[in-house]
Every structure is written in structure tokens, then in C-alpha cells.
């Protein structure tokens with residue numbers, strides 16, 4: 001059976017390729033998550049990793065924000081750390097406090113030595129993560145061609161920060177490793193790069209229409225260390241995605257000072273956070289599409305505040321093709337769903353005069 005697929009001319013994919021669109025496409029990072037009553041209802045009965053391993057539940061929580069808010073793209077429900085158990089790391093997620101933060105990751109046996117790095121296995125997605133590909137197929141069946149589906153992996157630096165620190169505990173141990181044992185750090189990034197490539201290839205083969213690399217914490221590094229310990233690996237991941245033919249999207253925060261350089265890594269789309277005006281970002285990186293820019297914190301305020309800032313960004317982004325509306329980082333827990341709806345509606349109604 002051939003499943004209905006969104007036309008490759010869907011406005012989200014067209015904007016990623018810097019082609020003209022009828023209106024701006026909009027989606028939001030973490031559009032599926034604890035701010036939604038429907039997500040909290042699913043999570044009341046299942047643990048986070050259990051959810052990530054159920055194709056049926058993956059499809060349900062991925063499609064919910066499309067049904068509820070009308071986003072122009074869906075993003076696979078999974079996590080940048082789901083493959084770590086297959087690599088040999090004992091991963092768990094703490095229970096998120098009710099109404100407060102998301103449940104954060106914990107790794108009981110973090111990577112601290114060369115021997116720890118050597119023991120890491122590159123996962124085989126077909127054997128170790130079959131529920132991801134099955135989830136992608138179930139999502140596409142649920143979407144029935146309405147919007148494209150974005151697959152994703154974590155970038156080597158960001159995944160390494162969890163693997164080495166043992167959770168969301170800063171970056172000191174990982175950064176110390178760069179200076180104390182650069183060869184060991186390279187060996188770790190090499191394995192995480194191979195793991196990222198096989199996973200994103202499997203997601204695309206299963207039916208994802210675009211691929212995003214989450215390098216959320218890369219802004220921790222200075223330019224010398226970015227060039228040495230990150231960019232060569234990101235270039236390889238971008239190349240692997242390019243070979244599949246789907247658009248590639250880079251995501252990071254705190255990287256405005258390196259925008260021109262990041263635009264040269266081989267990604268079709270580069271995400272920006274709120275620390276740079278959108279018109280400046282577009283001017284400085286004319287060779288790629290730009291995604292992002294709205295500070296997710298504004299969505300915690302009155303809806304009119306989010307709408308005002310969102311429309312100012314649409315205006316400042318300008319009519320040149322190649323802009324995808326998004327937040328600068330994920331939707332925060334406690335965001336009123338009606339604020340999300342107000343911003344999506346406003347962006348979708350926006351037209352250049």
C-alpha cells in the first residue's frame with residue numbers, strides 16, 4: 001500500500017528550499033509536550049521511554065498538535081537520547097513535577113574514561129530502535145498527507161553533554177575532556193556522529209520528509225573549539241542528509257556570533273534563537289533558509305504579547321523566500337495552549353502587503 005505523502009511542494013518544504021510560498025509556514029519545537037492537556041493525559045499512564053517505544057502512542061502524540069493547532073509540519077515524537085541504552089548507557093527520565101519542569105534525563109553510568117568511550121556501541125536502528133521507524137509509518141498514516149514529517153537526531157556535542165555529565169548538569173566535565181583528553185573526546189564525537197547518521201538515515205528511509213539536527217547547547221563552545229570538536233562532525237551529518245534528498249535543518253542556541261560560519265556547514269536551513277534580530281540573521285546568511293526567532297517565554301504572557309512579537313518577526317523577516325516561523329527554543333511547560341493557537345493563527349494569516 002502506498003501511503004498518501006504530502007506533495008514535495010508543501011509550503012514548509014518549499015520554504016526550507018528557499019522557494020516562494022503562499023504564506024509563511026509555522027511549527028514549534030516541543031509542539032508535543034507537557035503544556036498540552038492531551039499529552040499529559042497520555043503520560044498519566046506511561047513512562048516517557050515507554051511512550052517513545054510505542055509506535056501507536058508516538059503517532060498519537062505527534063499528530064495531536066497538528067489536529068489541535070494546525071501547524072504546517074509535524075515532528076517525530078522521540079528524544080535525542082533514545083539510542084543511548086543501545087549504546088550501553090543506563091538512561092532513565094525523572095518524573096516531571098506536576099505542572100513544573102519536564103522530566104529530565106539521568107544516566108547512571110556516564111562516560112568518563114577512554115575505556116568508557118571504547119565500550120560504546122554504534123546502534124543498529126533496525127535491531128535496536130525498530131519502534132522509531134514503525135512510529136514514522138504510523139504517524140504518516142495518521143497525517144494522511146496533510147503536512148510533512150520532520151525527523152531528528154541530537155548533535156554530537158549536545159548528546160555528549162548528557163552522556164558525560166550524566167544528565168542536565170552543565171558542561172564542565174565535557175569541556176574539561178576537550179582539553180585534558182582531546183583524542184578521547186574525538187573518539188566520543190566520532191561514535192555519536194556515526195550513531196546520528198544511521199538514525200537519521202533510518203528515519204528518512206521510513207518516511208520523514210525533512211531532518212533536523214538538535215545541537216541545543218553548542219553555544220557553550222568558542223570558535224576554536226567549534227572548528228575542532230564540532231563543525232567537522234556536523235558537516236558529515238549534513239552530507240548524509242543531503243544524500244537522501246530531504247531538506248536538512250540545523251538547530252542551536254547562543255550561536256549568533258558564528259552565524260555566517262554555521263551557514264557554510266551544508267544545512268539547507270539554519271535556526272536562530274531570539275538573541276539576533278531576524279532581518280540581521282537573513283542578511284548575514286543569505287545562502288540558507290532561516291527558521292525560528294520568537295522567544296518561547298513570551299508565550300507565558302498574555303496572548304496579545306506573543307502575537308505582537310510574532311507579527312513583528314514576520315514583517316522583519318521580509319518577503320524573500322526562505323523563512324520558517326518557529327520559536328528560538330522549545331515551548332515551555334506551563335504555556336497556555338490558547339497562546340500557541342493565537343500565534344499560529346496570526347502567522348498563518350500574515351501576508352506581505
Ligand code: 1CP
Nearest residue numbers: 029030031032033077078079080096102103168214216330
Ligand atoms: O514536539 C516535539 O518537539 C517533541 C519531540 C522532542 C524533541 C525534538 C522531545 C520530547 N525531545 C526532543 C529533543 C530534545 N531532547 C532536545 C533538543 C531540543 C531542546 O533543546 O529542547 C534535548 C536537549 C532533549 C533532552 C531532554 N529530553 C530534555 C531536556 C533536558 C535539559 O537538559 O534541559 C528533556 C526534559 C527530555 C524529556 C522529553 N523529551 C521530549 C519531551 C516531551 C520530554 C518531557 C518528557 C515528559 O516529561 O513527558
